[in-house]
Amino acid sequence: MADTVSHRIQNDITQNDVMLYMKGTPMFPQCGFSARVIQILTHMGVAFQSANVLEDAELREGVKTFSQWPTIPQLYVKGEFVGGCDIITEMFQDGELETLLKQQGVPVKA
Template sequence: MSGIHDFIDNEVKSNDVVLFMKGTPQFPQCGFSGQVVQILDHLGVDYKGVNVLADADLRQGIKDYSNWPTIPQLYVKGEFIGGCDIVREMFQAGELQQHLQSNGVTVRAA
């Protein structure tokens, strides 16, 4: 299991923005993952999508890693931001855009 933890840790720390999701950014396999993809795409954020459906250990491992029970999970600069509801609320309040920019992540102007 430590191999999965190391894999997750590496993904989170080596990519500015990572979305652990069901499916891929091109083909989300659940509505919640799709919503977060839409938000990130709308903002023009360069991010990496990691498909947890490809690996059962990964699907459980990311929940253990973040101590968060659901997928998708968004990370910015190594920090766990939250799942779909949190990301959507932050986006609607303009907080997600500010958080990304304050961490040096380029966001498309509205």
Template sequence: MADTNTRISTLVGDNDVVLFMKGTPLFPQCGFSSRAVAILDHCGVAYESVDVLQDMEIRQGIKAYSDWPTIPQLYVKGEFVGGSDIMMEMFEAGELKQMLDDHGVAKAES
């Protein structure tokens, strides 16, 4: 588990925005992951995605790492934000865009 935590820490630390999800941004494998991708795409930020279906150690490890039982999980500048429901609430309130702007997150390339 220590190796998995190190891998997760590296992913979270090396990228401004990381989405641990089921599937990929082009082919999400669940509705919650699809919603999370749509929110991030609408915000226009660059982000790294990790397909937990391709790595069972990451799939289980991310839940322990964040102490959050579900996937997807969003991290911004190393900070755990939440899952798709929290992302949706923050997006609708304008808080997610504000957080991304405040942290100076890079915009996605067109």
């Protein structure tokens, strides 16, 4: 069963340049941390896919195991785990997130 979840996660992060595992949906985030990451990505004009871990307990636990990271949201860029809310917020404020996205060929709004 767990193999199916890690396979699904691997597929998600391989097929989507920017993948966010979050609580809720981009339109209706269900935690402040997920909302903040959505706000940052939207502000930057980044196209991304998301998965609502609240709809799937197996995915919720699986994504934590997959990344070795205990909290959600989790952001992946081009298959690489970038971090959770605090890391993304800090990277955004420092301009590192924009640099990373551009280096990875992900379009960012000027």
